[in-house]
Amino acid sequence: MNNHTYEVAIIGGGVCGTALLYTLSNYTNIKSIVLIEKEADVASLNSHTNSNSQTLHFGDIETNYTLEKAKKVNAGATLVKNYLLTKDREKKIYTKYHKMVLGVGAEQANKLKERHQKFKQLFPDLRLIDKQEIAVKEPKILAGRKANEEIVALFTKEGYAVDFKLLAKSLLDNSSNSTDKDIKLLFDTKVQQITRADELYKIELGDRTIRAKVVMVAAGAHSLLFAKSLGYGLDYALLSVAGSFYFAPGLLKGKVYTVQRKKLPFAAVHGDPEVHNSAIARFGPTAKVLPMLERHNYTTICEYFQTAGLSLKAVLSFLKILSDPIIFKYIAINFIYDFPIIGKRLFIEEVKKIVPTIKLNDLTYAKGYGGVRPQIVNLNTQALEMGEAKIVGNKIIFNITPSPGASTCLQNALEDTEKLIGFLGDGYQFNRTQFLNDLSTQAATR
Numbered sequence: 001m002n003n004h005t006y007e008v009a010i011i012g013g014g015v016c017g018t019a020l021l022y023t024l025s026n027y028t029n030i031k032s033i034v035l036i037e038k039e040a041d042v043a044s045l046n047s048h049t050n051s052n053s054q055t056l057h058f059g060d061i062e063t064n065y066t067l068e069k070a071k072k073v074n075a076g077a078t079l080v081k082n083y084l085l086t087k088d089r090e091k092k093i094y095t096k097y098h099k100m101v102l103g104v105g106a107e108q109a110n111k112l113k114e115r116h117q118k119f120k121q122l123f124p125d126l127r128l129i130d131k132q133e134i135a136v137k138e139p140k141i142l143a144g145r146k147a148n149e150e151i152v153a154l155f156t157k158e159g160y161a162v163d164f165k166l167l168a169k170s171l172l173d174n175s176s177n178s179t180d181k182d183i184k185l186l187f188d189t190k191v192q193q194i195t196r197a198d199e200l201y202k203i204e205l206g207d208r209t210i211r212a213k214v215v216m217v218a219a220g221a222h223s224l225l226f227a228k229s230l231g232y233g234l235d236y237a238l239l240s241v242a243g244s245f246y247f248a249p250g251l252l253k254g255k256v257y258t259v260q261r262k263k264l265p266f267a268a269v270h271g272d273p274e275v276h277n278s279a280i281a282r283f284g285p286t287a288k289v290l291p292m293l294e295r296h297n298y299t300t301i302c303e304y305f306q307t308a309g310l311s312l313k314a315v316l317s318f319l320k321i322l323s324d325p326i327i328f329k330y331i332a333i334n335f336i337y338d339f340p341i342i343g344k345r346l347f348i349e350e351v352k353k354i355v356p357t358i359k360l361n362d363l364t365y366a367k368g369y370g371g372v373r374p375q376i377v378n379l380n381t382q383a384l385e386m387g388e389a390k391i392v393g394n395k396i397i398f399n400i401t402p403s404p405g406a407s408t409c410l411q412n413a414l415e416d417t418e419k420l421i422g423f424l425g426d427g428y429q430f431n432r433t434q435f436l437n438d439l440s441t442q443a444a445t446r
């Protein structure tokens with residue numbers, strides 16, 4: 001094992017790392033791959049069942065997505081959907097629910113009407129529905145509202161709640177272990193350091209060192225720290241936005257989103273029935289800025305500050321972002337949502353935007369739930385970058401995956417596989433056509 005040289009090393013066994021292993025092992029002629037995960041199991045952090053909103057985001061009801069962005073996310077989410085339809089016939093990983101985004105008042109209603117016109121070609125199942133139909137689909141949404149309030153919704157029955165941890169397990173189980181391949185899984189193994197020497201990457205694991213020709217760092221927020229240690233991504237820092245949830249039973253039949261707010265990615269509250277229990281809805285996520293790379297793991301505070309760099313440029317960027325009154329007010333109030341007693345009393349006002357008649361007793365703080373969205377701060381523009389960040393270095397890729405990173409895990413795997421094959425050079429091939437055929441709608445409906 002010592003000094004073993006792999007063709008590819010994947011650092012991080014979340015849904016993205018396992019999607020890449022699945023793709024590399026089944027659709028390329030790469031022979032030796034090592035996946036290194038510091039926890040005892042796959043998907044123990046952001047991809048864990050309890051950490052995220054369990055939504056397969058297609059871009060149809062996410063009103064902060066432009067048409068361009070929605071096209072990309074839709075393509076990625078469709079790969080995951082087709083994977084699930086093909087490999088999870090017993091529906092253990094996902095549950096299908098209807099979903100909608102609610103427009104309340106003339107301004108939001110007009111926004112949704114315009115959006116429908118623009119997006120209906122991309123999403124033929126998306127329908128604009130009126131009050132009467134909303135009342136049938138989700139009776140609790142209309143109870144207690146003013147009779148003359150304008151309300152519409154963009155509705156589709158194509159909603160998927162996904163247990164991304166089980167998806168990661170499935171991707172791992174379906175990775176090829178054919179005898180001509182050397183696929184090594186190292187759990188409970190933390191990568192301490194990555195360095196480059198003699199045209200290879202040296203990966204320090206504490207008790208041993210392994211080598212790899214090319215490396216994929218799929219370690220969520222930790223990816224940026226590794227990038228910086230190798231001189232990449234120096235113009236980035238992270239705003240770690242922790243998300244908490246509140247549970248409420250028996251209120252919703254499907255996923256209900258609200259119109260997203262400008263400047264604030266994924267800030268608007270939504271209600272999502274649990275993937276494995278339709279009787280309980282999860283409302284959230286909140287957005288609490290914390291100086292940590294991992295939720296509930298205080299040992300990552302130090303790593304957070306190492307990632308931020310604490311340079312003048314970083315401090316100025318954070319100050320600029322936080323001096324925006326909309327962002328500041330939002331961050332301040334979200335901080336309080338996690339407080340006992342008062343948090344619930346404030347957060348209920350957000351939930352009332354979906355279920356006006358909800359009572360305090362209906363809400364329970366989901367203790368221990370919620371991960372951290374690593375939002376990218378660009379130190380040059382001093383602004384938040386809303387998408388995912390991929391830093392490509394010399395035969396190494398670093399993925400930092402805020403939401404909807406789980407929905408696009410197979411799309412990322414496809415793009416990263418192409419890059420990694422390119423890094424490896426002559427003689428290496430990726431059977432992209434087979435990958436896309438196996439995850440096509442035809443394959444899923446066979």
Ligand SMILES: Cc1cc2nc3c(=O)[nH]c(=O)nc-3n(C[C@H](O)[C@H](O)[C@H](O)COP(=O)(O)OP(=O)(O)OC[C@H]3O[C@@H](n4cnc5c(N)ncnc54)[C@H](O)[C@@H]3O)c2cc1C
Nearest residue numbers: 012014015016038046047052053055191220243371405407
């Ligand atoms: C509140 C919230 C709600 C969200 N809702 C959604 C949603 O509804 N839909 C959606 O698509 N996305 C959602 N997301 C985003 C989604 O959860 C992430 O994009 C996705 O899980 C990222 O997967 P990943 O594999 O990149 O990272 P992770 O799941 O975080 O995996 C990274 C792995 O790297 C490992 N690692 C880190 N450092 C090391 C090291 N030094 N050595 C070895 N291993 C290491 C970690 O242990 C971890 O297992 C949400 C996120 C949050 C926080």
